[in-house]
Amino acid sequence: MSILVVGSVAFDSIKTPFGEKEHILGGSATYFSVAASFFTEVRVVAVVGDDFGDAEEAVFHERQIDLSDLERIKGQKCFFWSGEYGFDLNVANTRDTQLNVFADFKPKLSEAARHIPYVFLGNIQPQLQTEVRQQVGAKLVAADTMNYWIESAKPELLEMLKGIDVLIINDAEARELAKEANLIRAAKRILTFGPQRLVVKRGEYGAAMFTENSYFAVPAYPLEDVFDPTGAGDTFAGGFMGYVAAADATDEATMRRAIIYGSVMASFNVEQFSCDRTRSLTHEEIHSRFKEIRAITHFDESTMPLRSMAQ
Amino acid sequence: MSILVVGSVAFDSIKTPFGEKEHILGGSATYFSVAASFFTEVRVVAVVGDDFGDAEEAVFHERQIDLSDLERIKGQKCFFWSGEYGFDLNVANTRDTQLNVFADFKPKLSEAARHIPYVFLGNIQPQLQTEVRQQVGAKLVAADTMNYWIESAKPELLEMLKGIDVLIINDAEARELAKEANLIRAAKRILTFGPQRLVVKRGEYGAAMFTENSYFAVPAYPLEDVFDPTGAGDTFAGGFMGYVAAADATDEATMRRAIIYGSVMASFNVEQFSCDRTRSLTHEEIHSRFKEIRAITHFDESTMPLRSMAQ
Numbered sequence: 001m002s003i004l005v006v007g008s009v010a011f012d013s014i015k016t017p018f019g020e021k022e023h024i025l026g027g028s029a030t031y032f033s034v035a036a037s038f039f040t041e042v043r044v045v046a047v048v049g050d051d052f053g054d055a056e057e058a059v060f061h062e063r064q065i066d067l068s069d070l071e072r073i074k075g076q077k078c079f080f081w082s083g084e085y086g087f088d089l090n091v092a093n094t095r096d097t098q099l100n101v102f103a104d105f106k107p108k109l110s111e112a113a114r115h116i117p118y119v120f121l122g123n124i125q126p127q128l129q130t131e132v133r134q135q136v137g138a139k140l141v142a143a144d145t146m147n148y149w150i151e152s153a154k155p156e157l158l159e160m161l162k163g164i165d166v167l168i169i170n171d172a173e174a175r176e177l178a179k180e181a182n183l184i185r186a187a188k189r190i191l192t193f194g195p196q197r198l199v200v201k202r203g204e205y206g207a208a209m210f211t212e213n214s215y216f217a218v219p220a221y222p223l224e225d226v227f228d229p230t231g232a233g234d235t236f237a238g239g240f241m242g243y244v245a246a247a248d249a250t251d252e253a254t255m256r257r258a259i260i261y262g263s264v265m266a267s268f269n270v271e272q273f274s275c276d277r278t279r280s281l282t283h284e285e286i287h288s289r290f291k292e293i294r295a296i297t298h299f300d301e302s303t304m305p306l307r308s309m310a311q
Numbered sequence: 312m313s314i315l316v317v318g319s320v321a322f323d324s325i326k327t328p329f330g331e332k333e334h335i336l337g338g339s340a341t342y343f344s345v346a347a348s349f350f351t352e353v354r355v356v357a358v359v360g361d362d363f364g365d366a367e368e369a370v371f372h373e374r375q376i377d378l379s380d381l382e383r384i385k386g387q388k389c390f391f392w393s394g395e396y397g398f399d400l401n402v403a404n405t406r407d408t409q410l411n412v413f414a415d416f417k418p419k420l421s422e423a424a425r426h427i428p429y430v431f432l433g434n435i436q437p438q439l440q441t442e443v444r445q446q447v448g449a450k451l452v453a454a455d456t457m458n459y460w461i462e463s464a465k466p467e468l469l470e471m472l473k474g475i476d477v478l479i480i481n482d483a484e485a486r487e488l489a490k491e492a493n494l495i496r497a498a499k500r501i502l503t504f505g506p507q508r509l510v511v512k513r514g515e516y517g518a519a520m521f522t523e524n525s526y527f528a529v530p531a532y533p534l535e536d537v538f539d540p541t542g543a544g545d546t547f548a549g550g551f552m553g554y555v556a557a558a559d560a561t562d563e564a565t566m567r568r569a570i571i572y573g574s575v576m577a578s579f580n581v582e583q584f585s586c587d588r589t590r591s592l593t594h595e596e597i598h599s600r601f602k603e604i605r606a607i608t609h610f611d612e613s614t615m616p617l618r619s620m621a622q
Contacts, residue, residue: 038617064620087492181398183515184533204494205516206530215607219517219528222495247615256610283617290613296526297608299567302601304558306349306594309375 001139001248002041003241005032006107006132007122007234009046009056009070010079013095014273016228017087024274025056027079028122028144031231034275035238035265036120037063038286039246043113045069045132049077049101059279069113076101089229090203109135118142118245120237121164125149126156133163140250142166142241144233150176161194165250168199168237183208184215199240199259201233201266207259216256221267221293228273232266235278239265264289312450312559313352314552316343317418317443318433318545320357320367320381321390324406325584327539328398335585336367338390339433339455342542345586346549346576347431348374349597350557354424356380356443358412360388370590380424387412400540401514420446429453429556431548432475436460437467444474451561453477453552455544461487472505476561479510479548494519495526510551510570512544512577518570527567532578532604539584543577546589550576575600 007029013022033042043066048056052072060067079102082095107128119136121129121143129143141164149157150173157177161167167190171183177193178186187198187210198210204226206219240262247254264286271277318340324333344353354377359367363383371378390413393406418439430447432440432454440454452475460468461484468488472478478501482494488504489497494511498521501509509521515537517530551573558565575597582588 040618182535182537184535188535202516205513206528208530215533216610217517217530217533217607218610219519219530222519222526222528224493224495224499226493243613243615246618253611257613260610261613286617287613294610294612296528299527299529299571299605300564301605302554302568302572302598304554306597307351307557 001117001245002043003036003118003120003245004043004045004113004116004136004138005029005036005120005122006045006129007032007120007124008079008102009044009048009052010081010102011051012080012230012274013082014228014230015084016089017085018225018227019273021273025059026081026231026274028234030059031234031269031275032120032122032238032241033060033065034063034279035235035269036242036245037065038265038281038283039239039242039261042066042242043069043116045107045109045113047071047073047101047105049073050075051077059275063279069108069110071108073101083230085229089226092230107132117248118241120144120241121160122234123149126153126160130156130160130163133160140165140244142168142237144168144237145173145177147173147176158193164195166197166199167195168201168233168240170201170203170233171205174198174200197255199262201236203229203232207236207263209255209259211252214252216252216259218259218263218293218297221263221289222296223267223270226270229270231275232270235269235275236262236266239263260290260293261286263293312428312556313354314347314429314431314556315354315356315424315427315447315449316340316347316431316433317356317440318343318431318435319390319413320355320359320363321392321413322362323391323541323585324393325539325541326395327400328396329536329538330584332584336370337392337542337585339545341370342545342580342586342589343431343433343549343552344371344376345374345590346546346580347553347556348376349576349592349594350550350553350572353377353553354380354427356418356420356424358382358384358416360384360412361386362388370586374590380419380421382419384412394541396540400537403541418443428559429552431455431552432471433545434460437464437471441467441471441474444471451476451555453479453548455479455548456484456488458484458487469504475506477508477510478506479512479544479551481512481514481544482516485509485511508566510573512547514540514543518547518574520566520570522563525563527563527570529570529574529604529608532574532600533607534578534581537581540581542586543581546580546586547573547577550574571601571604572597574604
């Protein structure tokens with residue numbers, strides 16, 4: 001089954017302790033769709049300006065990502081973000097944000113887009129996420145959000161949450177959204193807001209997934225070189241949703257494997273700038289890292305009795 | 312096989328957001344030995360003062376922990392620590408430390424103690440750890456340390472590391488010891504210092520284990536109520552070493568199960584003050600949480616092919 005993603009297609013200027021790049025392809029819909037395209041067909045709803053040229057378009061075409069619903073605005077520029085990371089790669093310091101075409105973005109869905117069964121609402125204004133949700137008759141809708149919306153648009157965010165199946169956010173966002181320091185309690189609370197399933201991204205510590213009556217956690221793939229964490233969350237979501245849509249199933253075992261594919265795709269993404277590493281992956285590389293995560297997390301049952309003490 | 316532990320038997324006054332207790336039994340050797348006693352026989356080398364009374368002694372006797380090598384000093388008091396935790400239970404703020412009998416602690420090992428095959432050197436002065444190491448002919452020696460020794464006694468610490476098999480420390484300590492922000496790189500570096508195996512405790516994120524050619528990671532048991540984190544690390548080490556000594560094996564599969572038992576014991580310990588929760592555990596409770604960790608980390612292989620794109 002195919003996937004519809006609504007989000008940003010943007011340019012980023014990024015500085016990390018390991019390098020610096022100006023004006024490279026980024027945006028939530030970009031990272032998401034490149035990752036998901038390894039599993040199934042993806043259609044992008046986003047808006048770009050004149051600066052979205054042949055080189056950028058080629059990245060999507062190469063992955064056979066459908067840009068029919070990509071809106072192009074003449075005389076304006078793409079959303080632009082400039083950020084810097086220190087040695088704690090978990091924290092991005094924003095140097096500049098230019099909304100550009102994104103300032104007045106109203107996602108317009110074609111008739112074909114409205115019938116796509118798996119939908120991912122990237123991190124945009126919650127009210128726009130709700131409007132998109134109302135236009136689709138999807139089997140499964142997942143969404144992302146961020147601290148900015150939790151702080152500035154809480155009512156609209158809570159409204160959006162009522163209409164989705166899966167929320168995919170990070171650790172700090174989960175705690176802030178639930179106003180609860182303990183993640184397990186935070187998750188329980190968030191599940192009362194609407195989504196039946198919560199996926200929590202924990203960076204170098206891996207990922208966790210909660211439903212009312214299940215819990216799953218996996219450590220991250222161990223990386224010695226994290227080059228640029230930008231887009232890791234959207235790449236994770238792309239791998240996760242890509243696998244779910246391809247499997248066309250939402251049972252717990254499928255969702256768990258989807259978490260592993262999300263982790264695998266994210267682990268590749270941080271190895272280079274932009275989506276340079278993910279877009280050139282081979283199927284063998286993806287399968288092999290999935291198997292490695294199984295190997296590094298495996299342990300057997302214990303059959304040894306505990307100590308029986310003398311009376 | 313039995314275990315020898317060298318460390319502190321102490322009193323703590325602790326305040327957490329959930330409660331407050333004055334002068335309760337604590338110390339690394341206490342937490343370690345109570346946890347390890349569920350797996351095998353344990354002998355404690357430590358020093359106490361007059362204030363170590365019948366009630367405290369009963370905790371050890373009840374778990375059949377051997378106190379033959381416990382030194383008792385008249386007219387002095389036990390090591391005392393007073394600390395407070397905020398809502399971020401990962402950070403303890405020390406209010407008071409009184410070394411008391413611990414100021415002049417020189418571990419004295421009886422002939423019987425020197426022949427115990429599994430040894431844990433709790434977090435004490437590295438030079439004392441080395442002196443104990445030189446007196447034992449153990450099959451396997453594990454040790455703990457802390458930021459204080461990394462900062463104030465680095466040469467002595469590096470000397471100690473040369474003589475041990477397993478180092479069991481937390482995330483921040485590993486990064487500080489290796490002077491390396493990336494944990495995977497930090498671990499590789501620490502393994503060049505002496506130990507063949509490094510176990511890293513990551514609090515609510517679980518634990519990881521490294522050797523030159525293996526890596527294992529497991530998330531923590533999910534807890535909604537972490538009441539008091541004091542002693543979690545030593546309890547983890549006790550469960551870990553207890554299982555290794557009882558199994559009398561050091562292959563990777565055994566070590567991985569030992570990590571799970573360490574996690575299980577630590578997860579119980581934080582549910583109450585002191586070792587009140589661990590000392591009253593049943594075998595069934597321990598086995599059941601082991602099985603739960605297996606269940607929450609399990610995922611199947613994936614047999615689905617990735618997307619084949621049209622040429």
